[in-house]
Amino acid sequence: MKKVIIFLSTIILIVAVTDYTIGICCRYYIQSHELAGRYKPLDRLLKKVDTDIILIGNSVILNAINPQIISDSTSLTCYNGGITGKSIEFSEILINSILQRHTPKKIIIALRPEEMGANAGDGIFDVLKPYYDMGYKSIDEYFNSTSKSEKLLLQSNLLRYNTIWMRALLYIFFDNHDYSENGFVAQEIPAIFPQIQHITTYDLPIKRKTDALQRIIEKCKQGGIELYISFPPILLSFSKKELPCVHAVDSICKANSVKCFIDYNKEEFLHDPRLFYDNYHMNKNGAAKYTRNLVQRIQPSYKIDAPCQK
């Protein structure tokens, strides 16, 4: 029994000391350096971005809206803060954290048509863990509202920086610079264009997600920020004409006088697979076309023949 006690207590001691040391090192690193690679957009949004327009959403917006085109035509600075696989609730936390430090003039949120549904998933919030207890109120609130066990595990630095530290470290050496300075990722034109897919099923909106959107709208109203909601084009055709999830978003927007651009089935895009990288993401040509189209609506004085630059 003595052997077992010595074995276990020594392991616990070594792990605890390492945990503490790693905590100090990682905290210092995150506070003083910008994370590279896939962590760059989140890190920038939380610590640095101070543009007039901020684009928020998942990979749909990341590949669909080119901030350079918006800047060139509106004279407003713009940053694409799309983060792959993230949900509306994640966007809410992100917006709240940004507003703590900087108030942009406009925010554009891009959504997938089924974003508000239960099957869309909630996205993984783990990437926010390194920013817990670092002064971001909404991030702290989110993790404080999770289960007791989750909160307890967050006290461990090893778990908090789990997988992130290693990847962040490796990105220093293997950053393939997908992200441009304005956050936009221009998807290449694929060798084979994707084929349109027909979707016969549809999802129903869930309250938790629509509530998150409602809170974002209220927060933006309070801060005097112009908010736009957009459903960028995708290469999917839905058998149901009006999707319940999209309808729910549209209703909330109408009730709050927020402009909502329902473009996911826009004919000029739907019939042109050459504008897409895959069924959910546009390629750089598609992004340029859609961004020009979008700017016209948020800034009516914009000229359609404005130069397209990356």
Next chain:
Amino acid sequence: MLFNSLSFILFFPIVCIIYWILPNRYRNLMLLIASYYFYMSWEPTYAILILFTSISTWLCALNIEKNERTKKASIVICLVINLLILFIFKYYNFTAETIVSIFPSISIPHSDLLLPVGISFYTFQCIGYIVDVYRKDIAAEKKLITYLLFVSFFPQLVAGPIERAKNLLPQFHRSHTFNGDDFIAGLKMMIWGYFMKLCIAGNVAPYVDAVYNNVDHHNGTSLLLASFFFSFQIFCDFGGYSLIAIGTAKCVGFTLMQNFNHPYLSSSVKEFWRRWHISLSSWFADYVYIPMGGSRCSRVKHYRNLLFTMLLSGIWHGANWTFLCWGGLHGVLLVLNALWNKLTTKISPKFISILFTYALTSLAWIFFRANSISDALTVVGKICSEPGPLFKGDGIPALMLPLMMILILLFKEIKDECSIKLNFMHHSSSWISIPSCAFMVIIILLCAEFNSGQFIYFQF
């Protein structure tokens, strides 16, 4: 309850403490309660199924031993009950769909029954027991509690190893005394098992899923890497589970059979099956292959036996044509292996044989992982003919991390296989072994993918 869940991390020490505190005569009952709790935390109602299977097998075994006249009827009844339950829950929909696809005019209702976790494992354990009693290899277990525990013993309940009655049952009758060395050895096995499951299988899974769920959009290079990753995902997922199971059992004083023995260092497909999922392959050898005649018959019958056993092994894994194809492919490889051995005694360098065997088994894994046979053929076709830029998934670091972990695994596999005396976790000096174990725990906490979900073999 998953081994990689927080509830198990709490459950396990509590079970250990209560088990070792209790007097010997109450320990089996306590383990039985713990085992049913472990199983019921997934789906409480399905505990009735495992209870029914256990009791019916136990009664039939007693009757076989007691009544020579009706022993044949008893074993038939027992096998029918076990296989019927397995069929209803696992193969009904597959059979119905196959019949409907052949005869579209027939309409067969679809079953919405959830597949009970570990049903194939405990059914096979029960079948093995009843056959052993019938053959008089072992005596029927008289105590119901002991038999219920034999079937439901929590470390090996949901994904094996499929224990033999002659190995496990006597251990429930023995009085166990606490042995610190065994306990520590069990913990070390668990640590390595967690490393395999969480750090390797968990980290490669997102890439494998991303590529294999959309094979049409990926080129040969990405499919090749995904297939390479999958060969390690399946090994580390199942091998990791087995190690955690064996380690957990060791901590409460039980020795379970080894389930994996460096399978990717096999120099032939035949050897691979002696090293991969040993408890299942030896089960099939003892209860299917050898009773059919094994290799001690004409050459044609021998090959037929090999093919049939492997097809059965394939369908055991899942009610899907891909698994059947995987089993059939391994059957063909074993036949070719036997033919090759008959034709030549020339042995190629071991290193070449190992690489060749790994390539063949990885080829078979493509059918195991693919969502359909046409997907599998697309993967094979693209790997052979369509190179291109690598799909990086979540980025190069997301690929580097599992690659580094695979290198650590390969280092250990080769070290153990070649009996190189370079021990860290198992070093005789505590000054080296304890920090090495602590280092592994730190690596797990830092690099593990905790969202990797359940073990692949749970679905079987």
